[in-house]
Amino acid sequence: xxxxxxxxxxxxxxxxxCSKSRQALAMLEEKGIHPVVVDYLKTPPTxxxxxxxxxxxxIPAKEMLRRKEAxxxxxxxxxxxxxxxxxxxxxxxxxxxxxxRPVVVHNGDAVIxxxxxxxxxxxx
Numbered sequence: 256x257x258x259x260x261x262x263x264x265x266x267x268x269x270x271x272x273c274s275k276s277r278q279a280l281a282m283l284e285e286k287g288i289h290p291v292v293v294d295y296l297k298t299p300p301t302x303x304x305x306x307x308x309x310x311x312x313x314i315p316a317k318e319m320l321r322r323k324e325a326x327x328x329x330x331x332x333x334x335x336x337x338x339x340x341x342x343x344x345x346x347x348x349x350x351x352x353x354x355x356r357p358v359v360v361h362n363g364d365a366v367i368x369x370x371x372x373x374x375x376x377x378x379x
Contacts, residue, residue, distance in 0.1 A: 265283065265362075266290055268357060269293060270295065275356070283374065290359070305319075305344045312365045312367065319347060
């Protein structure tokens with residue numbers, strides 16, 4: 256299958272209550288990019304979507320985690336093997352609040368835009 260990355264919409268997994276997420280969205284818009292905005296707390300990504308995001312980020316799943324959220328302990332991740340990507344992604348799918356934010360996917364690559372300036376490398 257041929258992938259036409261340049262035809263894929265830019266997507267931001269966004270929490271409107273997060274200042275870093277709002278800053279990242281504003282940076283995209285300033286660059287003339289109008290992304291698909293996914294409020295991931297209202298519309299959580301599925302496990303297959305999280306797997307694709309992890310591949311695009313090219314990082315271990317444990318780096319996608321917000322460890323200071325109560326759900327981190329609730330999900331038992333404080334006692335889990337965080338090297339197990341399947342376990343971590345399953346926990347994020349069940350508890351979307353655990354997803355580090357904002358995640359921006361652009362042309363098939365992705366970045367956790369924390370700080371928002373990390374977007375600059377992604378956008379080229």
